[in-house]
Amino acid sequence: MIEPAYPAKPSPGDRVAIVSPAAGLPELYPLPYELGLRRLTEDFGLVPVEYPTTRKMGTSPQERAADLHAAFADPEIKAVIASIGGSDQITVIPHLDAELIRANPKPFFGYSDNTNLLDFLWRQGIVGFHGGGVMTQYGRPGAMDPMSESSIRAALFTSGPYELTEPARITEVNRDWADPATFDAEPATEPATGWSWHRADRVVEGRSWGGCLDIVAWLMMADRIAPPETYEGCVLFLETSEELMSADEVYFTLRCMGERGLLRRFPALLMGRAMAWSFQKPLGPAERERHRAEQRAAVLRALAEYAPDTMAVFDVDLGHTEPQQIVPYGGVVRVDGPARRVTVHY
Template sequence: MFVRPPLLKEGDTVAALSLSSGFVTEVLHRYEAGRRQARAELGWNIIPAPNALRGPEYLYRNPQARADDLHWALENPDIHGLLSMIGGDDSVRLLPLLNLETIRRHPKVFLGFSDSTVTLMQFLRAGVMAYHGPALLTDLAEFGGMHPFAVQGIRQATMSAAAFHFQQAPEWTQAHQEWQQPDLQEVKRPFERSDGWTWLQGDVPAQGHLMGGCLEVLDMLNGTPGWPEPVLWQGALLCLETSEDVPPPAQVGYWLRNFAAQGLLQSAAGLVLARPRGYTPDMVAELYGWVKKVLWEAGREAMPVLANVDFGHISPQLTLPLGAVGRLDRGAGVFEVVGG
């Protein structure tokens, strides 16, 4: 159903794109750390797209320059992959400027999360797999070096075979550390032991292509011409996460009710929820209650639901190949990709 882009390999040149915020120019030491660490751990040669380092004010006022960078990276034969610099909040402004035919004719790995959800969905609309995972300024520029779990996740999704098991992170963090202090770049953040995945419901294994992203961004995209057509949602494993804005559990429930009103929950094969950033234990319990409530309302009380998975706005995070066929099996404790 979706074209799998050519796998990346060590020595490849990957373009870093500022498709949303141009914040990178305020933390150039972190940008260089990300490039250096990516070369050491992944073997990638990361270069900036022509407009990627022109600053937040210029990029805010010139969405065409951002779209031009995407098209340049796709059409340039010397560029093998595309990497989001960082998220933001206005990639939706690029929708009238993006050429799906260019994406379709030049399938390449595009890796990003958060506001990059807009662009990830456009790759899927063009029939090309896209990769929900670390950005250059986040996990690739992790304080004190890339986390081995993030490295493994990127490698297995973008550089290895089409089938693999997702692993549970042994540790995780949401600890804040100031990006704009260069002297902290080599100081590792504190991590805590992971409590693992949580299976909320559903005992029958389910299989479908991976779809989804950041719920707040999907909400901005909903109702625009960039919203994926209904057929793209049918039979999907929905992979959904929330941002550092920490939306209340009830708000997540309302978004899921919107999905139900569109028939997306009724046609989905299963649901995968990320570890929610900034949630207290009580908020997590309330969130899970809302999820089960809305699925009951939609007649999907038997849908398999896996929660507390390591992707999205926490570290380290997995890389999800959106468009690839995934499988959930509660009995075997498995979340896996079975093919492209």
Template sequence: MAHTLTPHHPVPALPPEGLIAVIAPAGPAPLDTDKAIQWMRARGHELRIFPGVYEKDNYLAGSDEVRLNDLHAAFADPEVKAIICLRGGYGTPRLLDRIDFDLLRRNPKPFIGYSDITALHLAISRYAGFVTFHGPLLNADLLGNKEPPTVTSFFSLLHGQLKAGSTLDHPAAYPLTTVEPGIAHGRLLGGNLSIIAATMGTPYQIDADGVILFIEDVNEPLYRIDRLLTQLRLAGTLHKLRGVLVGDVAGVDVEALNRLLKQTFEPLRIPVLSGWRSGHCDPNLTLPMGALVTLDAGEKRLVLEQDVVVSR
């Protein structure tokens, strides 16, 4: 049951006029700085854009040193009240063994991103122990004019409008599928399936005990999704789970995906809910990584069992 798990610490809520840092721990992307500042200012927040955002080192946004320094500096800056990543791509795993987790633990704050940023969600969960947010990237999502639930979900969680006991909204226009019915209590953790698999066998692999696994991916055909799930099964990870929430698996036929999910998880007798609009999709809903939740796959509901942010 959920009470046997030690809750991850909530982070200080983003205040109504809190300063938001922008960092690029993974790949590069051109940023329309004026557009970004105006977009965020219209919603009451100023931006502090860290140097690596404007750099490009082949497929990386700046050198490892630049990207690591920006990550550390954004957490250490007392004026910064939340950190959002510019984009995913690749590069975040290269930083993991150089991160000062003591620094992060001393300066918890909302940290937001997805895709390659999954590596940081897993590492922070394991070594800093506070809630992070699988949510929109600045460039592709917030500045990409994604559907309104993307922004509503983002700010409602960060501003603390959703408390313990709240059901996370899911737009009715995107029906969910019960792959395996049941109710599970556990810690929501995961993200991009390829990154979860890539960290297996490292000190940063997912700690799956008591976890409700969230997975999403993009540009991976069905057989590769099968291979990634099989890797987690053979590694003994899936047998530790309490439930599974499947986000968007972009480019894969939904019925074929659900058949694969049933084959994979039915023997484990755990609830599985598929079709949650989080990941490389529109809208892209924010999820609190490391938070205690209840997944009711039959009723197609996800309920917070802890506050994920606290008033400053």
């Protein structure tokens, strides 16, 4: 296994690739996409470059792989940013030219279905960045969330330590991207409940691996992950998507990681605050809290059975959360239990 290395960062004025390796959803929802591009240009000083499949639904895995090859191979492109996630990026990975991408390492930003590509980059020795989607974080109605923006700026432009912090308020209920009125104001927020710690009696520092648990399950089923010993001493980070995995599904997936001899390799786990609302499952406040509590219990059950010494931090704002803080995929993460601090290295 190649030790992941951080690729060079872009600077304001640089060209960055905007790609849709999971799904061309900008075609269906142009409002958050165009807003995200505008903020990348006006607020971040970058020059977005689109590719043939960026805003086109129904493209083939080979076509999306070709866009990634073009983005990584172009010396004028200094970073690659996903427009959004999707559901079939796993079919793109076999078409990627690993040698080409290893020879042209660049920061890649994305999450959700982009866990597939982040894991691929990890296996090529390239640190990626879990988070920072064009339509979701840059294209947030009204304004970017300040905590999300701060983390994205640090991950995009700087190197070194960055402390993840607990937000005062969070957003759980979204509005229709097809309605222009959605973008007239920021989404409603509600008080955050904070993080909770399990076995916080030590300090763990290691390379990170994980991502969206829905996709990690697929990676195991497709036999895309490395041998379990590869992850020894790494910091695991996981989160769940708008599919709202049930507590049973969470437990069963972690159980499979345990049976594979994988779960116990991680001395620390960062568990993202569970997404608990979607348009398909518009849960009320009490139901949302119940959903999160049941997921936490499922994780603790799996840890008790397969990784009893692993330290865990629950409800961290990463992945499908708002605000969202960037986690370097393959980068260094320090989890300080006694001090109740989590520091990532961008």
